[in-house]
Amino acid sequence: MRKIAVVGAGPAGCITAYGLVQAGYEVTLYSDRTPDEWLNKSRPTGSAYLYEDVIDVERSYGMDHWSSSSFRGQGFLLDSLATVGGPRMTVTGRTEFGRRGAGIDQRMRVSRWLSDFEGIGGKLVIGSVDLDWIDKIALANDLTILAAGKAELSKVIEVDPRWSPFSSPQRNLAMAVVKSRSGRHVSEWFGDRLDYVPTKFNQFGDVGEYFWVPYEHKTEGATFALLFEARPGSMIDRFGEAASGADVVAIGSQIVRETAPWETHIADDMVYVDDDPHAWLTGRFTPAVRKAFGVTPSGGRVIPVGDTAISFDPVCGQGGNFANRSAKFLVDVIAARGEQAYDDAWLAQVGQDLWLDHGRTAWEFNNLFLEKLPASATRVLETASTNPAAGDVLFNGFPHTDRVLPILMSEPLSREFADRYSLGATR
Numbered sequence: 001m002r003k004i005a006v007v008g009a010g011p012a013g014c015i016t017a018y019g020l021v022q023a024g025y026e027v028t029l030y031s032d033r034t035p036d037e038w039l040n041k042s043r044p045t046g047s048a049y050l051y052e053d054v055i056d057v058e059r060s061y062g063m064d065h066w067s068s069s070s071f072r073g074q075g076f077l078l079d080s081l082a083t084v085g086g087p088r089m090t091v092t093g094r095t096e097f098g099r100r101g102a103g104i105d106q107r108m109r110v111s112r113w114l115s116d117f118e119g120i121g122g123k124l125v126i127g128s129v130d131l132d133w134i135d136k137i138a139l140a141n142d143l144t145i146l147a148a149g150k151a152e153l154s155k156v157i158e159v160d161p162r163w164s165p166f167s168s169p170q171r172n173l174a175m176a177v178v179k180s181r182s183g184r185h186v187s188e189w190f191g192d193r194l195d196y197v198p199t200k201f202n203q204f205g206d207v208g209e210y211f212w213v214p215y216e217h218k219t220e221g222a223t224f225a226l227l228f229e230a231r232p233g234s235m236i237d238r239f240g241e242a243a244s245g246a247d248v249v250a251i252g253s254q255i256v257r258e259t260a261p262w263e264t265h266i267a268d269d270m271v272y273v274d275d276d277p278h279a280w281l282t283g284r285f286t287p288a289v290r291k292a293f294g295v296t297p298s299g300g301r302v303i304p305v306g307d308t309a310i311s312f313d314p315v316c317g318q319g320g321n322f323a324n325r326s327a328k329f330l331v332d333v334i335a336a337r338g339e340q341a342y343d344d345a346w347l348a349q350v351g352q353d354l355w356l357d358h359g360r361t362a363w364e365f366n367n368l369f370l371e372k373l374p375a376s377a378t379r380v381l382e383t384a385s386t387n388p389a390a391g392d393v394l395f396n397g398f399p400h401t402d403r404v405l406p407i408l409m410s411e412p413l414s415r416e417f418a419d420r421y422s423l424g425a426t427r
Protein backbone atom coordinates (compact mmCIF):
# COMPACT_ATOMS: atom_id res chain seq x y z
CA MET A 1 0.00 0.00 0.00
CA ARG A 2 1.43 3.43 -0.91
CA LYS A 3 2.36 5.60 2.06
CA ILE A 4 1.32 9.24 2.18
CA ALA A 5 2.08 11.79 4.91
CA VAL A 6 -0.09 14.84 5.53
CA VAL A 7 1.62 17.48 7.67
CA GLY A 8 -0.75 19.95 9.35
CA ALA A 9 -4.28 19.13 10.49
CA GLY A 10 -6.47 22.11 9.74
CA PRO A 11 -9.43 21.56 7.41
CA ALA A 12 -7.28 21.05 4.29
CA GLY A 13 -5.03 18.48 5.97
CA CYS A 14 -7.88 16.58 7.62
CA ILE A 15 -10.01 16.42 4.46
CA THR A 16 -7.05 15.31 2.34
CA ALA A 17 -6.14 12.67 4.92
CA TYR A 18 -9.70 11.33 5.18
CA GLY A 19 -10.10 11.21 1.41
CA LEU A 20 -6.83 9.36 0.93
CA VAL A 21 -7.57 6.78 3.65
CA GLN A 22 -10.90 6.12 1.95
CA ALA A 23 -9.11 5.81 -1.41
CA GLY A 24 -6.95 3.02 0.07
CA TYR A 25 -3.70 4.73 1.03
CA GLU A 26 -1.67 4.30 4.23
CA VAL A 27 -1.94 7.82 5.63
CA THR A 28 -0.13 9.45 8.55
CA LEU A 29 -1.52 12.81 9.65
CA TYR A 30 0.73 15.10 11.70
CA SER A 31 -1.02 17.59 14.00
CA ASP A 32 0.65 20.07 16.32
CA ARG A 33 -2.40 19.88 18.62
CA THR A 34 -4.42 17.12 20.28
CA PRO A 35 -8.20 17.01 19.78
CA ASP A 36 -8.66 18.48 23.25
CA GLU A 37 -6.19 21.30 22.56
CA TRP A 38 -8.06 22.06 19.34
CA LEU A 39 -11.40 22.25 21.10
CA ASN A 40 -10.49 24.00 24.32
CA LYS A 41 -7.19 25.85 23.88
CA SER A 42 -7.16 27.14 20.31
CA ARG A 43 -8.23 30.25 18.50
CA PRO A 44 -10.53 29.79 15.50
CA THR A 45 -8.48 30.06 12.29
CA GLY A 46 -11.13 32.39 10.87
CA SER A 47 -14.84 32.88 10.40
CA ALA A 48 -14.88 29.62 8.45
CA TYR A 49 -17.93 30.37 6.31
CA LEU A 50 -18.29 27.66 3.67
CA TYR A 51 -20.77 27.45 0.82
CA GLU A 52 -22.98 24.40 0.49
CA ASP A 53 -21.25 23.20 -2.68
CA VAL A 54 -18.04 23.11 -0.65
CA ILE A 55 -19.54 21.46 2.42
CA ASP A 56 -20.54 18.75 -0.08
CA VAL A 57 -16.85 17.75 -0.10
CA GLU A 58 -17.07 17.01 3.63
CA ARG A 59 -20.37 15.17 3.11
CA SER A 60 -18.80 12.99 0.43
CA TYR A 61 -16.16 11.78 2.93
CA GLY A 62 -18.66 11.35 5.80
CA MET A 63 -17.11 14.31 7.66
CA ASP A 64 -20.06 16.70 7.97
CA HIS A 65 -21.62 16.16 11.39
CA TRP A 66 -22.94 19.69 11.85
CA SER A 67 -24.34 21.59 8.88
CA SER A 68 -27.89 20.20 8.92
CA SER A 69 -28.50 21.56 12.41
CA SER A 70 -26.27 24.63 12.44
CA PHE A 71 -27.03 28.33 12.05
CA ARG A 72 -26.72 29.05 8.36
CA GLY A 73 -26.73 31.94 5.93
CA GLN A 74 -28.26 32.22 2.51
CA GLY A 75 -26.70 35.24 0.90
CA PHE A 76 -25.40 38.75 1.32
CA LEU A 77 -26.56 42.14 2.46
CA LEU A 78 -23.95 44.66 1.32
CA ASP A 79 -23.79 48.33 2.19
CA SER A 80 -21.15 49.90 -0.03
CA LEU A 81 -19.79 53.44 0.40
CA ALA A 82 -16.94 55.03 -1.53
CA THR A 83 -15.99 56.92 1.65
CA VAL A 84 -17.13 56.83 5.26
CA GLY A 85 -20.08 59.24 5.53
CA GLY A 86 -20.69 59.23 1.77
CA PRO A 87 -23.76 57.99 -0.15
CA ARG A 88 -24.68 54.38 0.59
CA MET A 89 -25.52 51.76 -2.03
CA THR A 90 -27.23 48.56 -0.87
CA VAL A 91 -26.95 45.26 -2.71
CA THR A 92 -28.64 41.99 -1.75
CA GLY A 93 -28.42 38.56 -3.27
CA ARG A 94 -28.48 34.87 -2.49
CA THR A 95 -25.48 32.63 -2.93
CA GLU A 96 -26.05 29.33 -4.74
CA PHE A 97 -29.57 30.56 -5.59
CA GLY A 98 -30.94 29.64 -2.19
CA ARG A 99 -28.71 26.82 -0.89
CA ARG A 100 -27.38 27.77 2.51
CA GLY A 101 -23.78 28.01 3.70
CA ALA A 102 -22.41 27.75 7.22
CA GLY A 103 -19.54 29.02 9.31
CA ILE A 104 -19.01 26.11 11.67
CA ASP A 105 -16.49 26.55 14.47
CA GLN A 106 -13.31 25.10 13.03
CA ARG A 107 -12.14 23.98 16.47
CA MET A 108 -15.17 21.71 16.78
CA ARG A 109 -14.73 20.29 13.29
CA VAL A 110 -11.01 19.57 13.52
CA SER A 111 -11.21 18.20 17.07
CA ARG A 112 -13.81 15.63 15.99
CA TRP A 113 -11.98 14.74 12.78
CA LEU A 114 -8.75 14.09 14.68
CA SER A 115 -10.55 12.03 17.33
CA ASP A 116 -12.11 9.84 14.63
CA PHE A 117 -9.08 9.53 12.36
CA GLU A 118 -7.52 6.32 13.70
CA GLY A 119 -11.00 4.75 13.80
CA ILE A 120 -11.27 5.04 10.00
CA GLY A 121 -7.80 3.49 9.53
CA GLY A 122 -5.40 6.45 9.50
CA LYS A 123 -2.44 7.07 11.81
CA LEU A 124 -2.30 10.29 13.85
CA VAL A 125 0.98 11.71 15.15
CA ILE A 126 0.92 14.68 17.53
CA GLY A 127 3.87 17.05 17.34
CA SER A 128 5.11 20.24 15.79
CA VAL A 129 6.99 19.26 12.64
CA ASP A 130 10.22 21.19 11.95
CA LEU A 131 12.46 21.18 8.89
CA ASP A 132 14.53 18.16 10.04
CA TRP A 133 11.40 16.20 10.76
CA ILE A 134 9.67 16.95 7.45
CA ASP A 135 12.90 16.01 5.71
CA LYS A 136 12.70 12.56 7.29
CA ILE A 137 8.96 12.30 6.66
CA ALA A 138 9.41 13.13 2.97
CA LEU A 139 12.06 10.43 2.55
CA ALA A 140 10.03 7.79 4.42
CA ASN A 141 6.81 8.28 2.43
CA ASP A 142 5.85 7.91 -1.22
CA LEU A 143 4.27 11.37 -1.11
CA THR A 144 4.22 14.18 1.45
CA ILE A 145 1.49 16.82 1.47
CA LEU A 146 2.05 20.05 3.38
CA ALA A 147 -1.12 21.49 4.96
CA ALA A 148 0.46 23.76 7.57
CA GLY A 149 -1.57 26.81 6.54
CA LYS A 150 0.41 30.05 6.62
CA ALA A 151 2.79 28.78 9.32
CA GLU A 152 6.58 29.00 9.17
CA LEU A 153 6.87 25.44 7.81
CA SER A 154 5.02 26.44 4.64
CA LYS A 155 8.24 28.19 3.56
CA VAL A 156 9.56 24.74 2.55
CA ILE A 157 7.65 25.60 -0.64
CA GLU A 158 8.67 28.88 -2.28
CA VAL A 159 6.24 31.66 -3.10
CA ASP A 160 5.55 31.80 -6.84
CA PRO A 161 6.40 35.37 -7.89
CA ARG A 162 4.38 35.02 -11.13
CA TRP A 163 1.08 35.08 -9.22
CA SER A 164 2.01 36.86 -5.97
CA PRO A 165 1.87 40.63 -6.50
CA PHE A 166 1.87 41.61 -2.82
CA SER A 167 4.93 42.46 -0.76
CA SER A 168 3.00 43.34 2.41
CA PRO A 169 -0.32 42.59 4.14
CA GLN A 170 -3.25 44.31 2.40
CA ARG A 171 -5.42 44.48 5.52
CA ASN A 172 -4.96 44.39 9.29
CA LEU A 173 -7.42 41.85 10.66
CA ALA A 174 -9.47 41.47 13.80
CA MET A 175 -12.19 38.95 14.51
CA ALA A 176 -14.41 38.07 17.46
CA VAL A 177 -17.46 35.83 17.87
CA VAL A 178 -20.48 37.83 19.06
CA LYS A 179 -23.95 37.09 20.38
CA SER A 180 -26.93 39.22 21.41
CA ARG A 181 -26.68 41.03 24.75
CA SER A 182 -30.46 41.26 25.02
CA GLY A 183 -31.02 37.57 24.29
CA ARG A 184 -32.64 38.10 20.88
CA HIS A 185 -31.85 35.46 18.30
CA VAL A 186 -29.02 36.91 16.22
CA SER A 187 -30.92 36.09 13.02
CA GLU A 188 -33.14 39.07 13.91
CA TRP A 189 -30.28 41.56 13.62
CA PHE A 190 -30.79 42.05 9.90
CA GLY A 191 -34.37 40.75 9.78
CA ASP A 192 -35.79 44.23 9.27
CA ARG A 193 -34.01 44.46 5.91
CA LEU A 194 -34.03 40.92 4.54
CA ASP A 195 -36.08 37.73 4.81
CA TYR A 196 -33.05 35.42 5.06
CA VAL A 197 -29.92 35.35 7.20
CA PRO A 198 -27.13 37.15 5.37
CA THR A 199 -23.44 37.64 5.62
CA LYS A 200 -23.69 41.36 6.38
CA PHE A 201 -20.95 43.20 4.57
CA ASN A 202 -20.00 46.87 5.03
CA GLN A 203 -17.52 48.09 2.45
CA PHE A 204 -15.83 51.52 2.57
CA GLY A 205 -13.58 52.42 -0.35
CA ASP A 206 -11.33 54.54 1.86
CA VAL A 207 -10.89 52.50 5.07
CA GLY A 208 -11.65 48.83 4.40
CA GLU A 209 -14.45 46.42 5.22
CA TYR A 210 -16.12 44.65 8.08
CA PHE A 211 -18.70 41.93 8.12
CA TRP A 212 -20.86 39.72 10.29
CA VAL A 213 -20.63 36.09 9.20
CA PRO A 214 -23.26 33.53 10.37
CA TYR A 215 -21.34 31.28 12.75
CA GLU A 216 -22.08 28.14 14.74
CA HIS A 217 -20.00 28.54 17.90
CA LYS A 218 -18.94 25.34 19.67
CA THR A 219 -21.00 26.04 22.80
CA GLU A 220 -23.11 29.15 22.11
CA GLY A 221 -24.51 27.89 18.81
CA ALA A 222 -26.06 30.65 16.66
CA THR A 223 -23.71 33.64 16.70
CA PHE A 224 -21.93 35.88 14.20
CA ALA A 225 -18.19 36.05 13.59
CA LEU A 226 -17.47 39.77 13.29
CA LEU A 227 -14.46 40.38 11.09
CA PHE A 228 -12.67 43.68 10.44
CA GLU A 229 -10.46 44.20 7.40
CA ALA A 230 -8.71 47.51 8.03
CA ARG A 231 -6.61 49.21 5.40
CA PRO A 232 -3.31 49.79 7.24
CA GLY A 233 -3.29 53.24 8.85
CA SER A 234 -6.98 53.88 8.22
CA MET A 235 -9.46 55.10 10.86
CA ILE A 236 -10.71 51.54 11.44
CA ASP A 237 -7.18 50.19 11.96
CA ARG A 238 -7.50 50.31 15.75
CA PHE A 239 -7.06 46.78 17.00
CA GLY A 240 -3.29 46.74 17.62
CA GLU A 241 -3.69 46.97 21.39
CA ALA A 242 -6.67 44.57 21.70
CA ALA A 243 -5.88 41.97 24.37
CA SER A 244 -9.16 40.04 24.54
CA GLY A 245 -12.30 39.23 22.59
CA ALA A 246 -14.16 41.79 24.67
CA ASP A 247 -11.61 44.43 23.57
CA VAL A 248 -12.18 43.57 19.90
CA VAL A 249 -15.94 43.86 20.35
CA ALA A 250 -15.68 47.16 22.25
CA ILE A 251 -13.43 48.72 19.60
CA GLY A 252 -15.51 47.18 16.82
CA SER A 253 -18.81 48.45 18.24
CA GLN A 254 -17.42 51.97 18.32
CA ILE A 255 -16.28 51.65 14.69
CA VAL A 256 -19.78 50.50 13.70
CA ARG A 257 -21.35 53.50 15.48
CA GLU A 258 -18.99 55.92 13.70
CA THR A 259 -19.10 54.42 10.21
CA ALA A 260 -22.55 52.78 9.97
CA PRO A 261 -24.90 54.76 12.24
CA TRP A 262 -27.85 52.86 10.72
CA GLU A 263 -26.48 49.81 12.56
CA THR A 264 -26.04 51.41 16.00
CA HIS A 265 -28.76 49.14 17.41
CA ILE A 266 -26.65 46.13 16.45
CA ALA A 267 -23.46 47.68 17.85
CA ASP A 268 -25.32 48.22 21.13
CA ASP A 269 -26.71 44.68 21.22
CA MET A 270 -23.62 42.66 20.34
CA VAL A 271 -21.40 41.22 23.03
CA TYR A 272 -18.45 38.81 23.04
CA VAL A 273 -19.42 35.15 23.67
CA ASP A 274 -19.24 33.88 27.26
CA ASP A 275 -16.90 31.22 28.60
CA ASP A 276 -14.56 31.16 25.62
CA PRO A 277 -11.35 33.14 26.07
CA HIS A 278 -10.13 32.09 22.61
CA ALA A 279 -12.92 33.07 20.16
CA TRP A 280 -11.08 36.04 18.71
CA LEU A 281 -7.93 36.98 16.85
CA THR A 282 -5.96 39.89 15.46
CA GLY A 283 -3.17 39.80 12.91
CA ARG A 284 -2.02 40.33 9.37
CA PHE A 285 -0.35 38.35 6.60
CA THR A 286 0.77 38.83 3.03
CA PRO A 287 -1.45 36.90 0.59
CA ALA A 288 0.64 34.56 -1.56
CA VAL A 289 0.58 31.70 -4.05
CA ARG A 290 3.18 28.94 -3.63
CA LYS A 291 4.92 26.84 -6.25
CA ALA A 292 3.72 23.35 -7.20
CA PHE A 293 6.16 21.62 -4.85
CA GLY A 294 9.11 22.20 -2.56
CA VAL A 295 12.30 20.22 -1.95
CA THR A 296 13.50 19.34 1.56
CA PRO A 297 17.26 19.47 2.44
CA SER A 298 17.73 15.76 1.58
CA GLY A 299 15.81 16.03 -1.66
CA GLY A 300 12.33 14.94 -0.55
CA ARG A 301 9.37 16.43 -2.42
CA VAL A 302 6.51 18.20 -0.65
CA ILE A 303 3.27 19.40 -2.30
CA PRO A 304 0.96 22.08 -0.85
CA VAL A 305 -2.78 22.09 -0.16
CA GLY A 306 -5.14 24.71 1.31
CA ASP A 307 -3.59 27.91 2.65
CA THR A 308 -0.10 26.53 2.08
CA ALA A 309 -0.86 26.50 -1.66
CA ILE A 310 -2.72 29.83 -1.72
CA SER A 311 -3.21 32.14 1.25
CA PHE A 312 -6.12 34.44 0.35
CA ASP A 313 -6.86 37.65 2.20
CA PRO A 314 -10.19 36.86 3.95
CA VAL A 315 -12.01 39.75 2.24
CA CYS A 316 -14.20 37.46 0.10
CA GLY A 317 -14.07 34.28 2.16
CA GLN A 318 -12.23 32.21 -0.42
CA GLY A 319 -9.58 30.50 1.76
CA GLY A 320 -11.66 27.90 3.57
CA ASN A 321 -13.56 27.11 0.41
CA PHE A 322 -10.29 26.60 -1.46
CA ALA A 323 -9.07 24.40 1.41
CA ASN A 324 -11.92 21.94 0.82
CA ARG A 325 -11.74 22.11 -2.96
CA SER A 326 -7.97 21.74 -3.12
CA ALA A 327 -8.11 18.78 -0.72
CA LYS A 328 -10.63 16.94 -2.88
CA PHE A 329 -8.69 17.83 -6.02
CA LEU A 330 -5.52 16.26 -4.59
CA VAL A 331 -7.32 13.11 -3.45
CA ASP A 332 -8.79 12.66 -6.93
CA VAL A 333 -5.56 13.22 -8.87
CA ILE A 334 -3.56 10.99 -6.51
CA ALA A 335 -6.13 8.20 -6.84
CA ALA A 336 -6.10 8.61 -10.64
CA ARG A 337 -2.30 8.30 -10.64
CA GLY A 338 -2.57 4.69 -9.46
CA GLU A 339 0.83 3.01 -9.15
CA GLN A 340 2.68 5.44 -11.45
CA ALA A 341 5.60 7.44 -10.03
CA TYR A 342 5.05 10.77 -8.32
CA ASP A 343 7.82 12.31 -10.40
CA ASP A 344 8.62 16.02 -10.73
CA ALA A 345 6.77 16.39 -14.03
CA TRP A 346 3.60 15.02 -12.44
CA LEU A 347 3.99 17.18 -9.34
CA ALA A 348 4.39 20.27 -11.53
CA GLN A 349 1.32 19.33 -13.58
CA VAL A 350 -0.76 18.78 -10.43
CA GLY A 351 0.24 22.24 -9.15
CA GLN A 352 -0.63 23.86 -12.46
CA ASP A 353 -3.98 22.07 -12.75
CA LEU A 354 -4.90 23.00 -9.17
CA TRP A 355 -4.12 26.62 -9.95
CA LEU A 356 -6.12 26.60 -13.18
CA ASP A 357 -9.09 24.58 -11.89
CA HIS A 358 -9.57 26.09 -8.43
CA GLY A 359 -6.97 28.79 -7.74
CA ARG A 360 -6.66 31.45 -10.36
CA THR A 361 -10.16 32.86 -10.71
CA ALA A 362 -10.79 32.70 -6.94
CA TRP A 363 -7.48 34.52 -6.40
CA GLU A 364 -8.20 37.23 -8.98
CA PHE A 365 -11.79 37.64 -7.78
CA ASN A 366 -10.66 37.98 -4.17
CA ASN A 367 -7.86 40.43 -4.96
CA LEU A 368 -10.21 42.56 -7.06
CA PHE A 369 -12.05 43.54 -3.86
CA LEU A 370 -8.84 44.58 -2.12
CA GLU A 371 -8.36 47.50 -4.48
CA LYS A 372 -10.39 50.23 -6.14
CA LEU A 373 -12.90 48.45 -8.33
CA PRO A 374 -12.67 48.89 -12.11
CA ALA A 375 -15.61 50.62 -13.84
CA SER A 376 -16.93 47.29 -15.13
CA ALA A 377 -17.19 45.84 -11.57
CA THR A 378 -18.80 49.03 -10.26
CA ARG A 379 -21.37 48.73 -13.05
CA VAL A 380 -22.21 45.16 -11.98
CA LEU A 381 -22.64 46.25 -8.34
CA GLU A 382 -24.81 49.21 -9.32
CA THR A 383 -26.98 46.98 -11.49
CA ALA A 384 -27.32 44.46 -8.65
CA SER A 385 -28.37 47.27 -6.31
CA THR A 386 -31.44 47.82 -8.49
CA ASN A 387 -32.42 44.20 -9.14
CA PRO A 388 -32.11 41.29 -6.66
CA ALA A 389 -31.98 38.82 -9.58
CA ALA A 390 -28.68 40.45 -10.59
CA GLY A 391 -27.64 40.33 -6.93
CA ASP A 392 -28.16 36.57 -6.96
CA VAL A 393 -25.82 36.24 -9.94
CA LEU A 394 -23.23 38.53 -8.34
CA PHE A 395 -23.19 36.78 -4.97
CA ASN A 396 -23.34 33.31 -6.45
CA GLY A 397 -19.99 34.38 -7.82
CA PHE A 398 -18.49 34.05 -4.35
CA PRO A 399 -18.67 30.24 -4.48
CA HIS A 400 -18.40 30.18 -8.30
CA THR A 401 -15.86 32.87 -9.12
CA ASP A 402 -15.36 31.55 -12.66
CA ARG A 403 -18.96 32.53 -13.50
CA VAL A 404 -18.76 36.15 -12.36
CA LEU A 405 -15.12 37.25 -12.65
CA PRO A 406 -15.28 37.69 -16.45
CA ILE A 407 -18.37 39.91 -16.07
CA LEU A 408 -16.72 42.01 -13.35
CA MET A 409 -13.58 42.48 -15.43
CA SER A 410 -14.99 43.10 -18.91
CA GLU A 411 -16.52 46.32 -20.25
CA PRO A 412 -18.72 44.58 -22.88
CA LEU A 413 -19.84 41.75 -20.56
CA SER A 414 -20.64 44.12 -17.70
CA ARG A 415 -22.65 46.34 -20.09
CA GLU A 416 -24.56 43.30 -21.37
CA PHE A 417 -25.22 42.31 -17.72
CA ALA A 418 -26.44 45.82 -16.91
CA ASP A 419 -28.73 45.86 -19.97
CA ARG A 420 -30.24 42.46 -19.15
CA TYR A 421 -31.07 43.28 -15.54
CA SER A 422 -32.02 46.92 -16.11
CA LEU A 423 -34.63 45.69 -18.56
CA GLY A 424 -36.23 43.78 -15.71
CA ALA A 425 -34.91 40.19 -15.81
CA THR A 426 -36.30 38.49 -12.71
CA ARG A 427 -35.43 35.65 -10.34
Ligand SMILES: Cc1cc2nc3c(=O)[nH]c(=O)nc-3n(C[C@H](O)[C@H](O)[C@H](O)COP(=O)(O)OP(=O)(O)OC[C@H]3O[C@@H](n4cnc5c(N)ncnc54)[C@H](O)[C@@H]3O)c2cc1C
Pocket: 007, 008, 009, 010, 011, 012, 013, 030, 031, 032, 033, 045, 046, 047, 048, 049, 050, 103, 127, 128, 129, 130, 147, 148, 149, 150, 151, 152, 153, 173, 174, 175, 213, 227, 305, 306, 307, 308, 314, 317, 318, 319, 320, 321, 322, 323
Ligand atom coordinates in the same frame (compact mmCIF):
# COMPACT_ATOMS: atom_id res chain seq x y z
C1 LIG B 1 -9.79 36.32 10.08
C2 LIG B 1 -10.02 35.25 9.04
C3 LIG B 1 -11.32 34.98 8.62
C4 LIG B 1 -11.55 34.01 7.66
N1 LIG B 1 -12.81 33.77 7.23
C5 LIG B 1 -13.05 32.84 6.26
C6 LIG B 1 -14.37 32.56 5.81
O1 LIG B 1 -15.36 33.09 6.32
N2 LIG B 1 -14.53 31.65 4.81
C7 LIG B 1 -13.48 31.02 4.24
O2 LIG B 1 -13.66 30.22 3.32
N3 LIG B 1 -12.20 31.25 4.66
C8 LIG B 1 -11.98 32.14 5.65
N4 LIG B 1 -10.70 32.34 6.10
C9 LIG B 1 -9.62 31.52 5.57
C10 LIG B 1 -9.62 30.13 6.24
O3 LIG B 1 -9.65 30.24 7.64
C11 LIG B 1 -8.37 29.38 5.80
O4 LIG B 1 -8.25 29.47 4.41
C12 LIG B 1 -8.46 27.91 6.18
O5 LIG B 1 -8.44 27.77 7.57
C13 LIG B 1 -7.27 27.18 5.59
O6 LIG B 1 -7.26 25.86 6.04
P1 LIG B 1 -5.86 25.08 6.07
O7 LIG B 1 -6.17 23.73 6.59
O8 LIG B 1 -5.19 25.21 4.75
O9 LIG B 1 -4.94 25.91 7.08
P2 LIG B 1 -5.11 26.12 8.66
O10 LIG B 1 -6.54 26.21 9.03
O11 LIG B 1 -4.22 27.27 9.01
O12 LIG B 1 -4.54 24.78 9.28
C14 LIG B 1 -3.16 24.50 9.27
C15 LIG B 1 -2.86 23.58 10.41
O13 LIG B 1 -1.49 23.18 10.39
C16 LIG B 1 -0.98 23.24 11.69
N5 LIG B 1 0.47 23.43 11.64
C17 LIG B 1 1.13 24.54 11.30
N6 LIG B 1 2.44 24.34 11.39
C18 LIG B 1 2.62 23.06 11.79
C19 LIG B 1 3.75 22.29 12.07
N7 LIG B 1 4.98 22.80 11.96
N8 LIG B 1 3.57 21.01 12.48
C20 LIG B 1 2.32 20.47 12.59
N9 LIG B 1 1.20 21.18 12.33
C21 LIG B 1 1.36 22.47 11.94
C22 LIG B 1 -1.70 24.42 12.31
O14 LIG B 1 -1.67 24.36 13.73
C23 LIG B 1 -3.08 24.23 11.77
O15 LIG B 1 -3.81 23.36 12.56
C24 LIG B 1 -10.45 33.31 7.08
C25 LIG B 1 -9.15 33.57 7.51
C26 LIG B 1 -8.94 34.53 8.49
C27 LIG B 1 -7.51 34.81 8.93
